[in-house]
């Protein structure tokens with residue numbers, strides 16, 4: 669029954685778990701060069717954050733992963749993240765997905781799942 673099958677097209681287009689990990693790594697290279705947001709990640713455990721993001725993205729793309737990190741509200745409360753910061757991070761993700769040849773349509777499958785999180789992440 670096709671209706672009960674999970675759509676793994678996007679997960680595969682990202683290169684499965686290893687591809688997602690690389691996309692998150694490359695996204696962080698862009699983030700750490702972006703003067704709008706790099707200071708947020710100056711004193712954080714970025715290896716841990718990257719690991720959590722990899723699991724989270726894999727989970728959202730229906731991959732065989734389970735996100736076990738902190739919920740988005742608790743992990744960002746008090747950081748004073750504004751819309752401009754959120755947009756900058758999404759831009760970094762887009763750049764990384766482009767660099768890793770994820771087709772635009774597949775990029776959007778992840779971005780539609782991230783977009784609603786702004787309610788829990790943006791405080792200003």
Ligand code: HEM
Pocket residue numbers: 705708709712713717720721724736737738739743744747749753754755757782783785786789
């Ligand atoms: C859709 C957008 C975002 C997603 C999916 C996301 C996801 C995550 C995840 C999974 C964690 C780790 C949670 C844990 O501790 O288990 C985290 C932590 C963090 N995020 Fe985000 N995030 C987003 C946007 C942002 C933005 C825009 C900023 C700032 C520019 C930001 C700054 C941080 C910081 C500084 C931490 C570490 C907090 C700490 O060390 O306690 N995040 N994020």
